[in-house]
Amino acid sequence: MEEIIIQLKKEIIEALNLEEMSPDDIDADAPLFIEGLGLDSIDALELNVLLEKKYGIKINTAEEGKKVLHSVRSMAEHILNHQKKN
Amino acid sequence: MKDVYIASDNIISPLGFTTAENMSNISKNLTGIKNIQDSALSSEPFFASLINNQILAKTFASIDDPTKYTKFEQLALLSITDALSTTDIDVTSKKTLFVLSTTKGNIDLLEKNKKELFPQKRIFIWNTAKLIQSFFNNPNQPVIVSNACISGVIGLITAERLLQTTEYENIIITGVDIISEFVVSGFLSFKSLSIGPCKPFDKSRDGLSLGEGCGTIILTTKKPTSDKNNIKIGAGAVSNDANHISGPSRTGEGLWLAIQNTLKRNNNPSTIDYISAHGTATPYNDEMEAKAISWAGLESTPVNSLKGFFGHTLGAAGIIESIVGTYSLRNNLLFETKGFNETGVSKNINIITNTHQKEINNCLKLASGFGGCNAAVLFIKQ
Amino acid sequence: MQCGSSVYQTMNKKYIIEKYCIIRDNTVSLDDKEIYHDEKEKSFSDFSKGLYKYSKIDYPKFYKMDNLSKLGFITSELLLKDHEWSANRDETGLILCNSSASLDTDINHQKTISNKIDYFPSPAIFVYTLPNIMIGEICIRHKITGESAFYITEHFDSSFIFQYVNYLFEKNIVNECIAGWVEKYKEKYESVLFLIKKKEKNCKDCKGNIIFDIENIEKIYNKKF
Numbered sequence: 001m002e003e004i005i006i007q008l009k010k011e012i013i014e015a016l017n018l019e020e021m022s023p024d025d026i027d028a029d030a031p032l033f034i035e036g037l038g039l040d041s042i043d044a045l046e047l048n049v050l051l052e053k054k055y056g057i058k059i060n061t062a063e064e065g066k067k068v069l070h071s072v073r074s075m076a077e078h079i080l081n082h083q084k085k086n
Numbered sequence: 087m088k089d090v091y092i093a094s095d096n097i098i099s100p101l102g103f104t105t106a107e108n109m110s111n112i113s114k115n116l117t118g119i120k121n122i123q124d125s126a127l128s129s130e131p132f133f134a135s136l137i138n139n140q141i142l143a144k145t146f147a148s149i150d151d152p153t154k155y156t157k158f159e160q161l162a163l164l165s166i167t168d169a170l171s172t173t174d175i176d177v178t179s180k181k182t183l184f185v186l187s188t189t190k191g192n193i194d195l196l197e198k199n200k201k202e203l204f205p206q207k208r209i210f211i212w213n214t215a216k217l218i219q220s221f222f223n224n225p226n227q228p229v230i231v232s233n234a235c236i237s238g239v240i241g242l243i244t245a246e247r248l249l250q251t252t253e254y255e256n257i258i259i260t261g262v263d264i265i266s267e268f269v270v271s272g273f274l275s276f277k278s279l280s281i282g283p284c285k286p287f288d289k290s291r292d293g294l295s296l297g298e299g300c301g302t303i304i305l306t307t308k309k310p311t312s313d314k315n316n317i318k319i320g321a322g323a324v325s326n327d328a329n330h331i332s333g334p335s336r337t338g339e340g341l342w343l344a345i346q347n348t349l350k351r352n353n354n355p356s357t358i359d360y361i362s363a364h365g366t367a368t369p370y371n372d373e374m375e376a377k378a379i380s381w382a383g384l385e386s387t388p389v390n391s392l393k394g395f396f397g398h399t400l401g402a403a404g405i406i407e408s409i410v411g412t413y414s415l416r417n418n419l420l421f422e423t424k425g426f427n428e429t430g431v432s433k434n435i436n437i438i439t440n441t442h443q444k445e446i447n448n449c450l451k452l453a454s455g456f457g458g459c460n461a462a463v464l465f466i467k468q
Numbered sequence: 469m470q471c472g473s474s475v476y477q478t479m480n481k482k483y484i485i486e487k488y489c490i491i492r493d494n495t496v497s498l499d500d501k502e503i504y505h506d507e508k509e510k511s512f513s514d515f516s517k518g519l520y521k522y523s524k525i526d527y528p529k530f531y532k533m534d535n536l537s538k539l540g541f542i543t544s545e546l547l548l549k550d551h552e553w554s555a556n557r558d559e560t561g562l563i564l565c566n567s568s569a570s571l572d573t574d575i576n577h578q579k580t581i582s583n584k585i586d587y588f589p590s591p592a593i594f595v596y597t598l599p600n601i602m603i604g605e606i607c608i609r610h611k612i613t614g615e616s617a618f619y620i621t622e623h624f625d626s627s628f629i630f631q632y633v634n635y636l637f638e639k640n641i642v643n644e645c646i647a648g649w650v651e652k653y654k655e656k657y658e659s660v661l662f663l664i665k666k667k668e669k670n671c672k673d674c675k676g677n678i679i680f681d682i683e684n685i686e687k688i689y690n691k692k693f
Binding site: 040045 | 275276277330331332333
């Protein structure tokens, strides 16, 4: 799990152009939106693309998106679950 | 202040090649929006209003060889030709100017299989403007607006301002955009396309339907020969939300500001009889617009969105929808908001739900777009 | 624009170019002073990062912008660095022009859809495939809600910029205006932005004022550093 989290942090930094941040700056349990990193709607869409491109995961509804993209940890958990199924 | 009149206009869309054809078809409640399954545009089906390339080329052949021009260029040239055919303005005069409004121009020429068809410099919008200028033998460098979905309204506002302050007497404003894979893929990545035909202001609205089209309006300072039923364009205004580059403001303040300034610059008319909204049918745009309209004190003014007939025609929207607005003024006819069933906005605005006759004397056209931009302009019946 | 010469053109010298900023050839100048330069061989991407850090602008969103918006944004940052803003910025205008619209970024978006197998259009790239987004970025940064517009001209057109901005002042649509040219296409880029204001009636250093007119716009655009 921790490996996925570290990898995911790097990928998020790259996908969202968080140039001045390093993985250590991101708290895996902090909310990604509103507080925490304060990401916006375009960032949310980009994270959807990241999940699809790198992990083959498609988010189908806004509700699902809210749950999965809540934090780095929730994203990592979703990825792990998806990998277990396949 | 000079009076600026609408001398003529043209709409090209799947609903027809002239304004009259388009008006006849929307009067019959027809729409150009269809389920599109075209792998050249998208691997998944989507709803849009698209112009048939073969029919366009065939129609264009009456003015020139279609193989020499892109779809985008054919639309513009055909539309301008038709608009000119019902006026006596001299398009070769130095007192006549072209204004071109578009979001993406010949962007489909970036595609691998189209790169060989035309020289790459045709992708530059100034090149299309030059092509139009030389096709009609006009001596003046055209003005080109590329400002997202408000390009059409900015084109009209810019033209009106130029007619007030320069020696130009006639300005031909053309708003045009084609729907390419470039555009479809982008809107799909934004998850902003509707599942079925779009539903402006509706409770179950879920996104926009793209549309292809071209609108041309010819403005003139020359007084019309008849005293009756002339439509003038008044002043307009542009503003910015200063909030987010793709999401509209949640308060509607930016659009409200554009409305306020438009009304102020037109001597605060005692009533506004009809509002042609931007009404893209995305959850956020329509809510924002309802808020702005309400805040401006225009909740009881009949308002519609025409996106259910034409789709969202991007750079052409402001022109096409203004033409319908001026048709409504001339004929005292308000068109329904096609796709609307039950209100889904938090303000009690007066959405037009069925096409009907009503005497109206002015029309406020609204537009909003990516980049947080907003615009409004007033049309007045003499 | 021969026939389009404004009726206001020769009438007044009421507006001044208070400041201007030019960025080209990896060199930055503010008014008539060069304030920063980098090696000519550096890519725009590296040059702009270096300039951003040098300018001590604390705005992480900068890194999300496309190259065109980065160029426009940073030029406006330097232009507006010590600007005395009025509380209400609904009379601040922003009129920008270029030749290639957003083609530089359009090419990047097209790349993401050119391979049907590796087909991943990016919303963060697509949002910048309109040249007026750069206007949006500057407006967000400074809370500018006034008149703005993006125009395309094949080359820098001083008479169009003068005419349109002059109109906005004459009609009291703006009381200050940022206007100019921001162009980025492949390896070529340049930006020239002007801050235009009304001439003060009792200004302390009136002799230094650069009158906002076509000749001065042209002169500044053609300045070599």
